[in-house]
Amino acid sequence: xxxxxxxxxxxxxxxxxxxxxxxxxxxxxxxxxxxxxxxxxxxxxxxxxxxxxxxxxxxxxxxxxxxxxxxxxxxxxxxxxxxxxxxxxxxxxxxxxxxxxxxxxxxxxxxxx
Amino acid sequence: xxxxxxxxxxxxxxxxxxxxxxxxxxxxxxxxxxxxxxxxxxxxxxxxxxxxxxxxxxxxxxxxxxxxxxxxxxxxxxxxxxxxxxxxxxxxxxxxxxxxxxxxxxxxxxxxxxxxxxxxxxxxxxxxxxxxxxxxxxxxxxxxxxxxxxxxxxxxxxxxxxxxxxxxxxxxxxxxxxxxxxxxxxxxxxxxxxxxxxxxxxxxxxxxxxxxxxxxxxxxxxxxxxxxxxxxxxxxxxxxxxxxxxxxxxxxxxxxxxxxxxxxxxxxxxxxxxxxxxxxxxxxxxxxxxxxxxxxxxxxxxxxxxxxxxxxxxxxxxx
Numbered sequence: 001x002x003x004x005x006x007x008x009x010x011x012x013x014x015x016x017x018x019x020x021x022x023x024x025x026x027x028x029x030x031x032x033x034x035x036x037x038x039x040x041x042x043x044x045x046x047x048x049x050x051x052x053x054x055x056x057x058x059x060x061x062x063x064x065x066x067x068x069x070x071x072x073x074x075x076x077x078x079x080x081x082x083x084x085x086x087x088x089x090x091x092x093x094x095x096x097x098x099x100x101x102x103x104x105x106x107x108x109x110x111x112x113x
Numbered sequence: 114x115x116x117x118x119x120x121x122x123x124x125x126x127x128x129x130x131x132x133x134x135x136x137x138x139x140x141x142x143x144x145x146x147x148x149x150x151x152x153x154x155x156x157x158x159x160x161x162x163x164x165x166x167x168x169x170x171x172x173x174x175x176x177x178x179x180x181x182x183x184x185x186x187x188x189x190x191x192x193x194x195x196x197x198x199x200x201x202x203x204x205x206x207x208x209x210x211x212x213x214x215x216x217x218x219x220x221x222x223x224x225x226x227x228x229x230x231x232x233x234x235x236x237x238x239x240x241x242x243x244x245x246x247x248x249x250x251x252x253x254x255x256x257x258x259x260x261x262x263x264x265x266x267x268x269x270x271x272x273x274x275x276x277x278x279x280x281x282x283x284x285x286x287x288x289x290x291x292x293x294x295x296x297x298x299x300x301x302x303x304x305x306x307x308x309x310x311x312x313x314x315x316x317x318x319x320x321x322x323x324x325x326x327x328x329x330x331x332x333x334x335x336x337x338x339x340x341x342x343x344x345x346x347x348x349x350x351x352x353x354x355x356x357x358x359x360x361x362x363x364x365x366x367x368x369x370x371x372x373x374x375x376x377x378x379x380x381x382x383x384x385x386x387x388x389x390x391x392x393x394x395x396x397x398x399x400x401x402x403x404x405x406x407x408x409x410x411x412x413x414x415x416x417x418x419x420x421x422x423x424x425x426x427x428x429x430x431x432x
Contacts, residue, residue, distance in 0.1 A: 054136060061232075
């Protein structure tokens, strides 16, 4: 999967209502990344699945379909592990691609200047 | 009926969003801002149900995958409770499986929307569900309301009388009913015409509504007869209320016939303690009918009230 240009959104940043949503989502994102990292450290797969599920459903609506796709990959992978999934190493790659994608958006947040 | 007329019925309808994700609250708040609704929110099924009971929203948007209580369980409970049963529920979910959709519809959801939202579709579905809910509510009300007087109709009275009677018996609370009949009403119709008679019916109905408290249930029983169900009301209190209605009616002046006053006669029956009535609603109604007959016999324009067991009332004239 190619990393999209973090300065482009599927919403129109020049539209006031859209911009408000983009700004809100970007503002929330650092906290979500922290949450994912914490859950990964604790090997808390249920929390990881839940946050991935939320991001999958919500990110596209805020103009971040690529985050939605990465979250979908992570959620799907955790579901595959099912009950037996105490081995978090098999979802490391999905966690990593989701968080780094989020990081790239956070670091180029146009509202934080 | 146009959308505009519908939205004027109640403005603006409350839509309750139950979803554990702050993101979803945020995005719907923004994207439904242009709709004439007021969006309220809860973050889990349990809190959502409590809010639905309390606020009686016109529509519920319900997420499936939530902690504490998931959406299916919440939907089941919402549809089990008579207080929330008729509120339409749209299920919103990121779990886009046919089985989930079937389960949601089987449990009583009116629609299913998948996340991420397609915005125009979301708005259209919300609008269509609100429209349906307003129409259903209107239909329900129309079936219970008498067109001329605006009071509840006879069919509604029959159901509600039994219900309130049973409730008062169960809780041992005071309970009274009144039967009101306009005096020599036929004369008004014959002399001034039926439109004038209709004005009298709706005018007296308005007076009754003004005098009644929130707990009273005022119905048009038929023709020129009205019946009041008064829960938590002793016969003595019911007498006072009906006496006010009687005096109010006598004092009204009528544009079509200023010189012809309209008076009414009224029978009241009830008990200070619902537990003591060892009877049926039908028997109680026969008794109130006899009291009305007495009031007519005694010269009309008066209220005849008694306890169901025949003991006379002690009416305090003070106040």
